Amino acid sequence: MAPKTDFPPVRACLFDMDGLLLDTxxxxxxxxxxxxxxxxxxxxxxxxxxxxxxxxxxxxxxxxxxxxxxxxxxxxxxxxxxxxxxxxxxxAKALAGVEELLQSLGRTRYWEEVAKTDKAPEKPAGHRVHIALATSSQTVNFHLKTQNQGELFSVFEAPRRVLGDDPRIAPGRGKPLPDIYTLALKTINETLAPGEAPVTPEECLVFEDSVPGVEAGRRAGMRVVWCPHPELKVEYAGREPEVLAGKTGEAGEAGDATPPGEIEDGWSEYLPTLESFPYAHYGIVVPPTEVDNEPFMKATAA
Structure with missing residues (x-):
C-alpha cells in the first residue's frame, strides 16, 4: 500500500497521559x-x-x-x-518536551482570537489546534498524579478531559477499542466556537506511548504519534509497523466493527521523544511567543 500523504492539517491533538505526558x-x-x-x-x-x-x-x-x-x-x-x-x-514529572509542546499548541488559539479583532488578515497563517485528554487513569489516580502539575494540565479544559472511569464509556470498551478517543473528539466538537466546522477524525492527531493506545487511535480513524518508553520499544523491536498500524491484535473480536489501519499506510509515526516536535509536518503553525503579550491573549489566559 502506498502511504497516504494528502492529509488535511491537524485541528485537534488528543493526549494519553501515563508514560506520554507524565513519567509514571x-x-x-x-x-x-x-x-x-x-x-x-x-x-x-x-x-x-x-x-x-x-x-x-x-x-x-x-x-x-x-x-x-x-x-x-x-x-x-x-x-x-x-x-x-x-x-x-x-x-511524577513531565516527560521531555511535554511542557513546550502543550504551551505551543495552546498558543495557537492566537489564530482564533486575532480573527475576532481588526487585526485579522485576509487569510491567517495558521489555525487553532484544539486539545483534549484521553487517559485510562481513573479520577482518583488522575488527581494524585497531577496534584503538583496544575499549571501543565490547565491547558486541558475540564469538559475536554476524558478519564478511565468516565460513565460515557461502556464497561469493557476501554483501550485498545476506540471509544475513549471518539469521546474525546466529541468533547471538542461540543465546545467549539459558534460557526466553527466540526473536527473530523482525519484531522485528529493522537499521542500515545502504549501499544493498546495506538490501536485505539487507529481504530478511531485518527492519525497517531507513538512515543513509547525505551524498554517498550525494545520489546516490540521488529514489530514497529504492526504497532503503528494497530494490527498487534490487542482488541480481538471486540474490535471487528472498527478495523485498524494497514501496514505503512502513512497514518502513524514513531517519535523517540516529544522534544522538537515537527509541527509543520502536521500542518500546525505555532505563533511566536511574543503574541502572548497581545491584550486579547492576556484576556483569554486570565
Missing amino acids: EDIYSQCINAILARYGRPKMPWSIKAKLQGRPMIESNKIFMAWSQLPIPLEQFQKENADLQVENFPH
Whole structure:
C-alpha cells in the first residue's frame, strides 16, 4: 500500500497521559515490583508490562494477577498497590518536551482570537489546534498524579478531559477499542466556537506511548504519534509497523466493527521523544511567543 500523504492539517491533538505526558510508568513498575518482592515473586518483565499499559484498571489487574500468581487476593493487591501509589504518584514529572509542546499548541488559539479583532488578515497563517485528554487513569489516580502539575494540565479544559472511569464509556470498551478517543473528539466538537466546522477524525492527531493506545487511535480513524518508553520499544523491536498500524491484535473480536489501519499506510509515526516536535509536518503553525503579550491573549489566559 502506498502511504497516504494528502492529509488535511491537524485541528485537534488528543493526549494519553501515563508514560506520554507524565513519567509514571517507572513509578507503576516500582510499586508493583515492591509488592512482588514482598511475596517472593520475580520482578515484572516488560513483556507483561506492555500488556498492562493503556488498559482500564479492571482489565490490567486481571492480566497482572494471572501472570504474577501472587498468594494474595486481588483486593489485597489493590490495597497494597494503592498505598504505594498514593506515596509515589505525586512526585511524577513531565516527560521531555511535554511542557513546550502543550504551551505551543495552546498558543495557537492566537489564530482564533486575532480573527475576532481588526487585526485579522485576509487569510491567517495558521489555525487553532484544539486539545483534549484521553487517559485510562481513573479520577482518583488522575488527581494524585497531577496534584503538583496544575499549571501543565490547565491547558486541558475540564469538559475536554476524558478519564478511565468516565460513565460515557461502556464497561469493557476501554483501550485498545476506540471509544475513549471518539469521546474525546466529541468533547471538542461540543465546545467549539459558534460557526466553527466540526473536527473530523482525519484531522485528529493522537499521542500515545502504549501499544493498546495506538490501536485505539487507529481504530478511531485518527492519525497517531507513538512515543513509547525505551524498554517498550525494545520489546516490540521488529514489530514497529504492526504497532503503528494497530494490527498487534490487542482488541480481538471486540474490535471487528472498527478495523485498524494497514501496514505503512502513512497514518502513524514513531517519535523517540516529544522534544522538537515537527509541527509543520502536521500542518500546525505555532505563533511566536511574543503574541502572548497581545491584550486579547492576556484576556483569554486570565
